[in-house]
Amino acid sequence: MARSLQFTGVRTPHTGFRRYSSHFLPLSSVKLSSTLSDLAALVASSAGLLNRRPEGPRTRRAFKISCETGALAFREKVENESQSFDRNVGQLTCVMKFGGSSVASAERMKEVAELILSFPEERPVLVLSAMGKTTNKLLLAGEKAVGCGVSHVSEIDELGFIKELHLRTVDELGVDRSIISEHLEEMEQLLKGIAMMKELTPRTKDYLVSFGECMSTRIFAAYLNKIGANARQYDAFDIGFITTDDFTNADILEATYPAVAKRLHGDWINDPAIPVVTGFLGKGWKSCAVTTLGRGGSDLTATTIGKALGLREIQVWKDVDGVLTCDPNIYPRAEPVPYLTFEEAAELAYFGAQVLHPQSMRPAREGDIPVRVKNSYNPKAPGTLITKSRDMSEAVLTSIVLKRNVTMLDIVSTRMLGQFGFLAKVFSIFEDLGISVDVVATSEVSISLTLDPSKLWSRELIQQELDHVVEELEKIAVVNLLQHRSIISLIGNVQRSSLILEKAFNVLRTNGVNVQMISQGASKVNISLIVNDSEAEQCVRALHYTFFERGVLSDVSSTSNSLSENGSPTPLPDAN
Numbered sequence: 001m002a003r004s005l006q007f008t009g010v011r012t013p014h015t016g017f018r019r020y021s022s023h024f025l026p027l028s029s030v031k032l033s034s035t036l037s038d039l040a041a042l043v044a045s046s047a048g049l050l051n052r053r054p055e056g057p058r059t060r061r062a063f064k065i066s067c068e069t070g071a072l073a074f075r076e077k078v079e080n081e082s083q084s085f086d087r088n089v090g091q092l093t094c095v096m097k098f099g100g101s102s103v104a105s106a107e108r109m110k111e112v113a114e115l116i117l118s119f120p121e122e123r124p125v126l127v128l129s130a131m132g133k134t135t136n137k138l139l140l141a142g143e144k145a146v147g148c149g150v151s152h153v154s155e156i157d158e159l160g161f162i163k164e165l166h167l168r169t170v171d172e173l174g175v176d177r178s179i180i181s182e183h184l185e186e187m188e189q190l191l192k193g194i195a196m197m198k199e200l201t202p203r204t205k206d207y208l209v210s211f212g213e214c215m216s217t218r219i220f221a222a223y224l225n226k227i228g229a230n231a232r233q234y235d236a237f238d239i240g241f242i243t244t245d246d247f248t249n250a251d252i253l254e255a256t257y258p259a260v261a262k263r264l265h266g267d268w269i270n271d272p273a274i275p276v277v278t279g280f281l282g283k284g285w286k287s288c289a290v291t292t293l294g295r296g297g298s299d300l301t302a303t304t305i306g307k308a309l310g311l312r313e314i315q316v317w318k319d320v321d322g323v324l325t326c327d328p329n330i331y332p333r334a335e336p337v338p339y340l341t342f343e344e345a346a347e348l349a350y351f352g353a354q355v356l357h358p359q360s361m362r363p364a365r366e367g368d369i370p371v372r373v374k375n376s377y378n379p380k381a382p383g384t385l386i387t388k389s390r391d392m393s394e395a396v397l398t399s400i401v402l403k404r405n406v407t408m409l410d411i412v413s414t415r416m417l418g419q420f421g422f423l424a425k426v427f428s429i430f431e432d433l434g435i436s437v438d439v440v441a442t443s444e445v446s447i448s449l450t451l452d453p454s455k456l457w458s459r460e461l462i463q464q465e466l467d468h469v470v471e472e473l474e475k476i477a478v479v480n481l482l483q484h485r486s487i488i489s490l491i492g493n494v495q496r497s498s499l500i501l502e503k504a505f506n507v508l509r510t511n512g513v514n515v516q517m518i519s520q521g522a523s524k525v526n527i528s529l530i531v532n533d534s535e536a537e538q539c540v541r542a543l544h545y546t547f548f549e550r551g552v553l554s555d556v557s558s559t560s561n562s563l564s565e566n567g568s569p570t571p572l573p574d575a576n
């Protein structure tokens with residue numbers, strides 16, 4: 001016999017409330033005559049959302065189901081000696097993540113605050129990265145500390161820069177210096193510790209860079225409070241962001257979702273204030289030390305919070321008008337891509353587009369929460385909307401991504417045709433050595449593959465490791481190691497791969513570029529071409545011109561397809 005009743009929140013267009021999570025109520029607590037409001041209150045209290053400690057003798061909190069929308073609405077009634085109000089608290093609605101460039105100065109912080117408050121209908125969770133180049137400067141300061149001696153730490157230029165930037169920002173925003181003074185002191189102490197030990201371990205690196213996000217969020221929350229927008233700062237490692245202990249590139253563990261939801265929801269219901277959360281940081285589940293999620297990891301913090309709270313939308317605010325058709329640093333005529341699927345965005349990020357963290361699409365896809373990439377310098381621009389599916393009928397190529405400095409291996413079996421188990425042996429060697437493989441093309445007796453040069457942002461695949469891979473593979477195959485290659489990924493509608501390949505190869509042939517490997521993965525959104533590093537950027541420009549500027553259906557052979565950076569036709573360097 002059933003002993004419990006499952007309650008699952010419903011998504012509505014008005015409130016954005018969606019699958020908060022499932023809660024099981026003991027049947028004994030549910031009467032046949034229970035109204036929806038009774039049920040809502042029961043659910044809320046069983047989920048730990050009700051503050052059971054009243055603030056005063058006449059303080060009441062109530063939960064209601066809105067008749068109009070059918071959504072669970074939170075209403076707060078407070079009546080005691082000091083205050084009396086009855087207000088709709090509402091649900092938190094979205095995540096707004098602001099990257100380093102969006103909060104690089106006091107001026108930028110003021111603009112961002114204004115931007116947030118210009119959406120009065122939103123009740124956002126804010127995720128912030130460190131100010132501007134702070135993370136890079138902290139890493140440099142750490143490296144310098146290793147060799148400079150304790151007495152010279154205070155002279156490290158980067159330390160001076162970080163102190164000056166943060167104190168100036170605090171002063172210009174008119175908030176109290178005390179909110180970051182302890183952090184600044186501790187940061188300098190840590191650098192002295194590094195100087196004393198003469199080593200900078202990945203664990204210490206993570207602790208060191210965490211000061212960036214810890215300070216930016218404290219400054220911004222203080223500023224919001226100063227201008228009358230109630231805000232509360234959170235360090236992600238204190239509110240349930242539990243990760244693996246892979247310092248500098250940690251993975252978020254499942255336990256994070258309920259823990260973060262409980263903390264942020266609970267605090268919001270008890271005392272609604274805009275949460276301002278540190279991006280990029282977590283807490284190692286074994287070590288309990290501060291970890292980081294890999295460079296650009298604040299995007300992942302944002303999507304994790306979006307999934308944990310089941311919010312309506314995740315917004316990542318950058319310094320570009322959305323995800324662009326290629327890296328604007330390679331080709332300034334890159335244009336915003338209006339729509340992407342999670343799959344396309346994940347491939348794009350994985351294959352090197354700096355604009356999104358490679359793992360950040362996973363929580364959004366799992367929670368089916370739309371991600372909007374917007375420009376904090378140009379909020380009116382529509383940006384890019386990333387969702388589960390989109391109309392692909394017109395889609396050909398969406399974006400071109402370049403990953404440089406890739407190592408390629410050609411592996412040819414020394415055995416005869418018809419041998420089985422060759423692929424398995426090759427891949428078990430990579431597994432044993434803990435090295436990830438990016439792009440693969442195979443025949444029965446040979447494999448060509450590329451190795452991720454940085455094991456996804458964490459550490460360089462050092463020459464010693466490469467030598468070791470080759471040594472192991474040479475036991476079963478003839479191995480040719482080719483360095484300084486690039487992967488050009490064509491993200492788009494692979495259902496139209498013949499058209500894409502026809503045009504792409506036409507461009508490459510016209511420019512004398514020899515493609516050294518090609519792979520069309522099972523993802524159906526990505527075709528990868530491997531070329532020499534020295535030719536790669538020119539190829540991207542020429543491909544961009546052909547696919548996005550000349551119109552995809554125009555005759556590919558009629559004019560030159562090669563372009564210089566400013567767009568004028570120029571020949572590409574010869575491939576060798």
Ligand SMILES: Nc1ncnc2c1ncn2[C@@H]1O[C@H](COP(=O)(O)OP(=O)(O)O)[C@@H](O)[C@H]1O
Binds near residue numbers: 098102296322323326
């Ligand atoms: N395909 C692309 N679309 C948009 N931006 C890209 C792309 N490839 C590279 N970028 C670079 O990514 C930058 C934005 O990412 P990032 O610096 O991580 O932003 P933030 O620090 O604001 O989160 C842009 O300024 C741009 O130079």
Ligand SMILES: N[C@@H](CC(=O)OP(=O)(O)O)C(=O)O
Binds near residue numbers: 100297298
């Ligand atoms: N501050 C970290 C985390 C981050 O996400 O930064 P940004 O949002 O500025 O890319 C970094 O520089 O990697």
